Amino acid sequence: MGQFRNVVVIEKNYLIQAGLEAIISELPGMVFQKACMGSEKNLAHLLIKQNPDVVIVNPFSLDQPVAVFLNTLNEHISPLIFGLMDKSAPENMKSPFANLLFFSDNKLEIQKKIRNVCEPVSDEQDKKQVLSKREATILKEVVLGLTNQEIADKLFLSVHTVTTHRKNINKKLGIKTVSGLTVYALMNQLVSMDEMENKG
Amino acid sequence: MLIDQKMKMADVVLHDPTLVPVINRFGIHLGFGDQTIEEICKTHGLHVQFFVITLNAFHDKLYFPTEQLQSFKASLLIDYLQKAHRYFLEDKTPEIADLIERTLREDDVNKTTYGLIKKFFNEYREEFAKHIEREDQIIFPYVLKLEKALEAGTAEEQLLHKIQTHPIVEYEAEHEDVEAKIFDLKNIIIRYLPTPNNDALWYQILREIFTLEKELAEHARIEDLILIPKVEAMEKAIKGGN
Ligand SMILES: [Fe+2]
Ligand SMILES: [Fe+2]
Numbered sequence: 001m002g003q004f005r006n007v008v009v010i011e012k013n014y015l016i017q018a019g020l021e022a023i024i025s026e027l028p029g030m031v032f033q034k035a036c037m038g039s040e041k042n043l044a045h046l047l048i049k050q051n052p053d054v055v056i057v058n059p060f061s062l063d064q065p066v067a068v069f070l071n072t073l074n075e076h077i078s079p080l081i082f083g084l085m086d087k088s089a090p091e092n093m094k095s096p097f098a099n100l101l102f103f104s105d106n107k108l109e110i111q112k113k114i115r116n117v118c119e120p121v122s123d124e125q126d127k128k129q130v131l132s133k134r135e136a137t138i139l140k141e142v143v144l145g146l147t148n149q150e151i152a153d154k155l156f157l158s159v160h161t162v163t164t165h166r167k168n169i170n171k172k173l174g175i176k177t178v179s180g181l182t183v184y185a186l187m188n189q190l191v192s193m194d195e196m197e198n199k200g
Numbered sequence: 201m202l203i204d205q206k207m208k209m210a211d212v213v214l215h216d217p218t219l220v221p222v223i224n225r226f227g228i229h230l231g232f233g234d235q236t237i238e239e240i241c242k243t244h245g246l247h248v249q250f251f252v253i254t255l256n257a258f259h260d261k262l263y264f265p266t267e268q269l270q271s272f273k274a275s276l277l278i279d280y281l282q283k284a285h286r287y288f289l290e291d292k293t294p295e296i297a298d299l300i301e302r303t304l305r306e307d308d309v310n311k312t313t314y315g316l317i318k319k320f321f322n323e324y325r326e327e328f329a330k331h332i333e334r335e336d337q338i339i340f341p342y343v344l345k346l347e348k349a350l351e352a353g354t355a356e357e358q359l360l361h362k363i364q365t366h367p368i369v370e371y372e373a374e375h376e377d378v379e380a381k382i383f384d385l386k387n388i389i390i391r392y393l394p395t396p397n398n399d400a401l402w403y404q405i406l407r408e409i410f411t412l413e414k415e416l417a418e419h420a421r422i423e424d425l426i427l428i429p430k431v432e433a434m435e436k437a438i439k440g441g442n
Contacts, residue, residue, distance in 0.1 A: 041369065049376045173387070173391075174384075174387040174391060175384045175387055175388065176380045176383060176384055177377075177380050177381050177384050179320055179323055179324075179381065179384070180320070180380075180381065180384030180385070180387070180388060182320075183316045183317065183319075183320050183384075183388055184388065184392060186316055187313050187316060187388075187392055187394075188392075
């Protein structure tokens with residue numbers, strides 16, 4: 001298993017939270033990032049900022065409709081999502097989720113379910129951590145202070161494509177902020193000091 | 201482990217030495233002897249529950265204080281947070297800046313890169329100082345006013361207006377930017393640093409950054425999990441009472 005994966009659990013029952021943390025922490029490369037109670041204000045917003053790789057959510061812990069919550073998440077980030085609930089939960093609670101964990105699952109079942117979904121992606125993702133030519137070009141423009149819209153116009157791309165590239169850049173480099181990216185770009189001569197000084 | 205007031209202070213610190221700066225902030229210093237937390241609080245005139253909640257919030261990232269929040273005054277909390285602010289601004293970040301400065305003095309080959317890291321860290325310091333200033337000068341005075349109004353049983357028009365227009369909620373989700381920069385700094389050093397000629401120095405810098413990150417996360421947690429809910433309750437009480 002190559003890349004580390006950050007896991008967020010949303011569950012108001014503390015015992016279950018802590019139990020999942022223990023079970024997840026036994027898996028290679030899985031990092032328990034955060035536990036939420038579900039009743040936090042701006043929960044979806046909070047998660048979008050954290051950008052976890054895996055979200056395990058008990059829809060009954062949320063104080064908003066699960067569909068609304070999932071839609072908000074999916075608009076901005078694309079984590080693997082597991083529903084967490086009782087096996088006897090009504091179908092309309094299960095159906096929004098492609099993956100389900102049940103309270104009655106034993107430890108191995110839970111670990112297997114999580115590994116099944118997580119592993120295939122990580123292997124191919126693992127191979128290339130180097131920036132592609134296009135990503136390097138976009139990185140340079142970002143560092144020079146262009147907005148996504150301006151980059152899109154300049155390179156004849158859609159804003160959506162630029163956003164996707166930027167996400168990939170952040171993931172590959174492990175750097176999130178523009179100032180951090182600037183340090184990287186200067187260190188690797190993707191942009192020169194002169195260019196930086198002459199920007200806008 | 202949950203910390204409670206019957207425990208010996210020495211045992212607690214043996215269990216988690218990173219609590220030392222937190223304890224210092226309360227004016228308690230090493231050399232606890234055999235005293236329990238309760239006894240130490242008594243001799244120092246400290247609010248026991250508040251002290252224990254703070255230790256727990258620092259010690260366990262999953263700790264979530266549910267009750268007890270109303271048992272101590274907001275001014276206590278603010279006093280603590282301001283002390284922490286001074287610790288960050290006057291001790292912790294200058295320490296790291298000095299260490300980075302030292303790498304520049306000691307290494308001629310990598311001067312350009314280290315200079316970039318120095319610049320990055322200085323930008324971070326400025327931004328962080330701004331965050332703290334906003335809390336010290338706008339948010340904390342607001343909270344103290346709320347507390348006064350509650351004690352007096354009456355609130356001025358201006359304060360009522362502020363509760364409506366700028367409630368404390370707006371202040372949440374403000375910590376991510378500060379945290380993101382620290383995250384980047386760690387990554388830049390760990391992944392992309394050109395081979396340094398003083399390994400020990402960079403290890404020290406890295407350790408300090410990790411410590412700062414942990415302390416900041418805990419600080420933010422106290423603000424987000426203890427201060428804000430408490431202030432929200434105060435805002436509600438004032439609105440309801442008027
Ligand atoms: Fe603060
Ligand atoms: Fe803060």
